[in-house]
Amino acid sequence: MKLAVDVHYDAEGAHAAAVAFEDWGAAEALRAYTSRISHVEKAPRGELDLRELPCLLQLLREHALDPEVIVIDGFVHLDAQETPGLGQHLFHALGGRVAIIGISKTAMAETPAQFEVVREEETRPLIVTCAGIDLGAAKARLRTMHGRKRVPTLLKLVARLAKGAGG
Template structure:
């Protein structure tokens, strides 16, 4: 999330099982200044925020990072936020991207996941973990609705901060 004064705010939730209803820990970071919005290079604005909040976490204890967005983009599989994060972490931690909206030109590396009674899928991508496995764990996450409980909480906490 971003404020009007060029600050970024990131939140991370730690959990022990994909089916957890609540976080084991919550981390937050404020970043200033942040990069200006650049079409086609969203990661330049988001990545520093994610790295700042993940700096508080022992990555040796992390089996996967979930991001709001795509790992790869389009049929040519251009690096998205998730791929840039994976590379910034030295490829040590798998990254799963969960997007609420379909990216134009989405290719076979994207798995749509229907949850609850919703007919609108979440779009799952991954690196360091087979995308079919990533889609399975997103489908198994706690919650009766389209958006898993923990991801909804994360979204709410991030928006509340700005």
């Protein structure tokens, strides 16, 4: 099983969501999961924002999820020197046994072109970083994900699910 995950914050805490799928080209999720996180600490000023990490770990624990791959909205590495981002911290928290693919709609200041994936000819590229899977393989998986637009269908779905879980 593969998961696409996202976290949405509100005044009281956060909602973590996941959609499960088997086939990279799937148009619909096999199953959806949500978890309510009652309290989320603010990220210390000037430090990497890792608020999503405990939210995602709680979601995985609560629903006894054991995926082979997790796709996150964000970075696994922040640069070509592999400075750890949220995805790398998640990879280590899961003991390195679950591949993590990070997809971002915006590049960091010094993001090399090797991390870019264009899903449509006339759109800006998505940025792909990963751990536990080869970058070329991660980029190929992203290209095959369902959706005619820049962002794959299942990533849009999990974002809506996280935002809608609270209300």
